[in-house]
Amino acid sequence: MSFTDEEVERYARHLVLREVGGPGQQALKAARVLVVGAGGLGAPAALYLAAAGVGTLGLVDADTVALSNLQRQVLYAAADIGRPKVEAATDRLGALNANVAVIPHPVMLDAANAGDLVAGYDLVLDGTDDFASRFAVNAACVAAHRPLVSGAIGRWTGQVGVFAGRPCYRCLVPQVPPEAETCAVVGVVGALAGVVGSMMALEAVKLIAGAGAPLTGRLWVYDGLAGDSRTVRVGADPACPVCGEQDAR
Numbered sequence: 001m002s003f004t005d006e007e008v009e010r011y012a013r014h015l016v017l018r019e020v021g022g023p024g025q026q027a028l029k030a031a032r033v034l035v036v037g038a039g040g041l042g043a044p045a046a047l048y049l050a051a052a053g054v055g056t057l058g059l060v061d062a063d064t065v066a067l068s069n070l071q072r073q074v075l076y077a078a079a080d081i082g083r084p085k086v087e088a089a090t091d092r093l094g095a096l097n098a099n100v101a102v103i104p105h106p107v108m109l110d111a112a113n114a115g116d117l118v119a120g121y122d123l124v125l126d127g128t129d130d131f132a133s134r135f136a137v138n139a140a141c142v143a144a145h146r147p148l149v150s151g152a153i154g155r156w157t158g159q160v161g162v163f164a165g166r167p168c169y170r171c172l173v174p175q176v177p178p179e180a181e182t183c184a185v186v187g188v189v190g191a192l193a194g195v196v197g198s199m200m201a202l203e204a205v206k207l208i209a210g211a212g213a214p215l216t217g218r219l220w221v222y223d224g225l226a227g228d229s230r231t232v233r234v235g236a237d238p239a240c241p242v243c244g245e246q247d248a249r
């Protein structure tokens with residue numbers, strides 16, 4: 001694939017980076033990335049991935065834009081309220097970068113459709129806020145050998161991890177926590193979604209371009225109130241129902 005003059009100018013700041021350069025930008029153009037959840041995390045992640053020149057960007061979300069989304073879901077404008085999120089997002093991302101093919105999937109990802117959705121992409125970002133979807137995305141990624149960039153936020157704290165084979169997300173979260181909190185109940189700072197969603201896009205760019213050390217098997221945990229972060233290693237769970245059996249084969 002060669003770049004047009006427009007692409008060379010558009011991606012100039014990537015092309016001069018030693019860790020991206022021409023080969024990395026070509027890899028971004030060839031990449032197919034699925035963003036599950038076009039909400040607080042998916043919005044900034046999708047914006048940065050489209051701006052970065054990811055060639056094919058799939059978006060999975062069954063919701064419509066609501067007024068209370070606009071506090072953090074920076075993909076959407078007030079005029080989008082009531083529109084399907086993936087439809088509004090496709091327009092916005094197309095306006096940002098016409099070189100990107102945006103594929104809307106106006107469905108809720110579940111165990112029944114996750115395999116088909118994931119199979120069409122090289123890399124998956126999960127920014128959903130319910131554990132049923134998270135477990136389904138993880139299982140589909142492990143089965144199809146697709147790397148998964150997982151992000152989560154609540155109140156003032158967030159985390160990002162990358163999973164490729166073992167350990168998987170389910171090793172980190174074996175079961176749905178008994179008192180799982182959602183942002184709708186406990187709240188979330190809007191800018192935190194930007195921090196964590198952007199970090200997810202950054203990890204995706206690193207994975208695609210082969211740059212640096214991705215957070216594979218590690219979890220980056222950010223405490224926005226304290227202004228502090230740490231990175232911890234995720235252990236593989238021998239009894240993991242998703243990746244444990246696979247290892248024993």
Ligand SMILES: [Zn+2]
Nearest residue numbers: 168171240243
């Ligand atoms: Zn596992």
